[in-house]
Amino acid sequence: MxxxxxxxxxxxxxxxxxxxxxxxxxxxxxxxxxxxxxxxxxxxxxxxxxxxxxxxxxxxxxxxxxxxxxxxxxxxxxxxxxxxxxxxxxxxxxxxxxxxxxxxxxxxxxxxxxxxxxxxxxxxxxxxxxxxxxxxxxxxxSTERVEQRVARTLLRLMRSAGLKKTEGILIDLPLSRQNIADFSGTTLFTVSRTLSAWEKKGWIKSGREKITITAPHSLVLFSENA
Amino acid sequence: MxxxxxxxxxxxxxxxxxxxxxxxxxxxxxxxxxxxxxxxxxxxxxxxxxxxxxxxxxxxxxxxxxxxxxxxxxxxxxxxxxxxxxxxxxxxxxxxxxxxxxxxxxxxxxxxxxxxxxxxxxxxxxxxxxxxxxxxxxxxxSTERVEQRVARTLLRLMRSAGLKKTEGILIDLPLSRQNIADFSGTTLFTVSRTLSAWEKKGWIKSGREKITITAPHSLVLFSENA
DNA sequence: CGCTCTATTGATAAACCTCAAATACAGTGG
DNA sequence: CCACTGTATTTGAGGTTTATCAATAGAGCG
Structure with missing residues (x-):
């Protein structure tokens, strides 16, 4: 690291x-x-x-x-x-x-x-x-929508706890949907839906308490412009 | 003062x-x-x-x-x-x-x-x-509803810029609905509706860019329990 | 294999924003 | 003093976002 x-x-x-x-x-x-x-x-x-x-x-x-x-x-x-x-x-x-x-x-x-x-x-x-x-x-x-804030949260965690893997950058700590929600100011349901959508787009790969960001650049763009 | x-x-x-x-x-x-x-x-x-x-x-x-x-x-x-x-x-x-x-x-x-x-x-x-x-x-x-946050905002301003008057405590600075919204993380419309309701209840008195809190205690209770 | 915890997904509802239109207010210049 | 102008405010209707609730599926662990 x-x-x-x-x-x-x-x-x-x-x-x-x-x-x-x-x-x-x-x-x-x-x-x-x-x-x-x-x-x-x-x-x-x-x-x-x-x-x-x-x-x-x-x-x-x-x-x-x-x-x-x-x-x-x-x-x-x-x-x-x-x-x-x-x-x-x-x-x-x-x-x-x-x-x-x-x-x-x-x-x-x-x-x-x-x-x-x-x-x-x-x-x-x-x-x-x-x-x-x-x-x-x-x-x-105060000013941004939930999905944007979730994106920023993932990027923050990526920067502070990111571990480079072949598939992308793994956030190297046990991270539940609830954790992401508590960090982003939303609910675990909304986080779950959001991550599912991003997984379909190929931006991330996720498992139980584990997230790998496969397309950081897309996520950055989204966090800034959407 | x-x-x-x-x-x-x-x-x-x-x-x-x-x-x-x-x-x-x-x-x-x-x-x-x-x-x-x-x-x-x-x-x-x-x-x-x-x-x-x-x-x-x-x-x-x-x-x-x-x-x-x-x-x-x-x-x-x-x-x-x-x-x-x-x-x-x-x-x-x-x-x-x-x-x-x-x-x-x-x-x-x-x-x-x-x-x-x-x-x-x-x-x-x-x-x-x-x-x-x-x-x-x-x-x-992150955790509270708009009305609660507006209440807290008014109380904060009251504490830092409150001026005791006979009708109550005047917030002694030019304060528009937009200002309150920008401070509370909401819109001026929601603030306007909220203040109208409180004025009906007798908790505040308000004019153009001016707010007097007539029932601070009620507002405190509301900000903590509602 | 069964238990527990986490995650997904859908249906529904609540909270809140957006937009439009009308009204109130404070100052300005005649 | 009054009309005029530019803001500030109010209120309503409608729509969007997001939370809530319920039910189900999946993952890990002993």
Whole structure:
């Protein structure tokens, strides 16, 4: 798999040694698939970085309806600044596969920043990227039709978890119709119908919790113009 | 008007003197109503703080459909960290009334942070509050019905721009049905119908570009339970 | 092989948008 | 002060999109 980071690495500008030193100080944790790392509403004690595997970040509303805010993989952070304030986690983090994370508490972050000020800048960059992303998605949710949003969701997942295969690009995580719906702001039925249509067109191939994008370009065109 | 800030003040923890000194170094600008301060896509040279008046922050999609991301008033910031990177403004800022702003460029911010490190922390807090807010709204947009979202929009505006009057709380900015629609992710027609219904129930009183909330409690109940 | 979870598909209904037409309102210039 | 003009708003009719519900089929696992 290629090393594509959509955002600044937390350790950008630091040497491998410095990086290793910081990681050694962190709190390491291994998660089986479908384990909860932390839950929306819990006091935010630590922030985490994913080493391997993948986390699903979700938010629940009062009626218990779930929305997927994002999936994060190797090198990406969650709850980065929430843990700096004495706040509650604004969302729930759950592993979707075998996952290893490193966590630091408030003192750890402050220490880290003090020793390597560049980290504060990197943090700001990461946060800015997040705001940009969520604002973009807000705009899409507000102005675009369901099928278009589903297309964008698949493309996002492809970029962050895509694995090149002979038939196309496999989205390398267990992904149900319900997951796609929660990520796109629709229902699993609509997603199912949409994917069936795309499969007939030859744009994708799909199985149980598995999707391969066979015609990315068509999907991109559709997501932008339809 | 009361001094209600939903977010940390940029100058929290600083003395009035220090605050004044920083403000004096800024770039001051006076805007007539409906002036553009900066436009989505322009290179982000400065970030701004509102002194008096109010800015509308909007984002356009490729098809030219507009979404209102937020209104900001006295003490609030926009483009805070975008200007730190050499990026483009991700949205457009337009005054909705006579407005005075102070701006600082990248060098100004860095200088500010160096002299008063507390400002970096305040910045992080502000950014965090923003992320929280936009994620909340994303959840709402994704899971709630139009009328509920309109109710939430009115309540948000009430909290940030409410002015106590004898009949109720006036939202103190020129606010068309279209504006409310752009803020709630719907159309002006649906907003109009909704407001008419609420006016019949006695929850609000409305005129041309003007809305007074006469029964805030009912609206809150509705926004949470319906 | 049977159990459970996921996915498909169809029928129906609800929510909401689009478009058209009429009306109300605020300012402007005579 | 009044008519005029340009917006803003209201309301109705009709259509589209999408959700909901129900029933069935398929996949994986012990």
């Amino acid at each position: 290629e090393d594509i980071f959509q955002e600044t690495d937390l350790f950008e500008g630091l040497s491998t040694d410095q990086r290793d030193k910081i990681i050694k100080k962190g709190f390491h944790q291994v998660l089986k698939p479908k384990s909860i790392l932390f839950q929306q509403g819990d006091p935010a004690e630590r922030f985490y970085m994913v080493n391997t595997g993948r986390l699903k970040l979700t938010k629940l509303n009062e009626q218990g309806k779930e929305v997927i805010m994002r999936y994060i993989g190797a090198g990406e952070l969650t709850a980065a600044i929430t843990s700096l304030k004495d706040w509650e986690y604004p969302l729930t983090a759950e592993s979707v596969e075998d996952t290893e994370v490193t966590g630091w508490d408030k003192a750890g972050v402050l220490n880290m920043i003090e020793t390597y000020p560049k980290i504060a800048i990197n943090l700001l960059n990461i946060v800015l990227t997040r705001i940009d992303d969520i604002q973009h998605r807000y705009l899409e949710l | 009361e001094d209600i800030f939903q977010e940390t003040d940029l100058f929290e923890g600083l003395s009035t003197d220090q605050r004044d000194k920083i403000i004096k170094k800024g770039f001051h600008q006076v805007l007539k109503p409906k002036s553009i301060l900066f436009q989505q896509g322009d290179p982000a040279e400065r970030f701004y703080m509102v002194n008096t008046g109010r800015l509308k922050l909007t984002k356009l999609n490729e098809q030219g459909k507009e979404v209102i991301m937020r209104y900001i008033g006295a003490g609030e910031l926009t483009a805070a960290i975008t200007s730190l990177k050499d990026w483009e403004y991700p949205l457009t800022a337009e005054s909705v009334e006579d407005t005075e702003v102070t701006g600082w460029d990248k060098a100004g911010v860095l200088n500010m942070i160096e002299t008063y490190p507390k400002i970096a922390i305040n910045l992080l807090n502000i950014v965090l509050t923003r992320i929280d807010d936009i994620q909340h709204r994303y959840l709402e947009l």
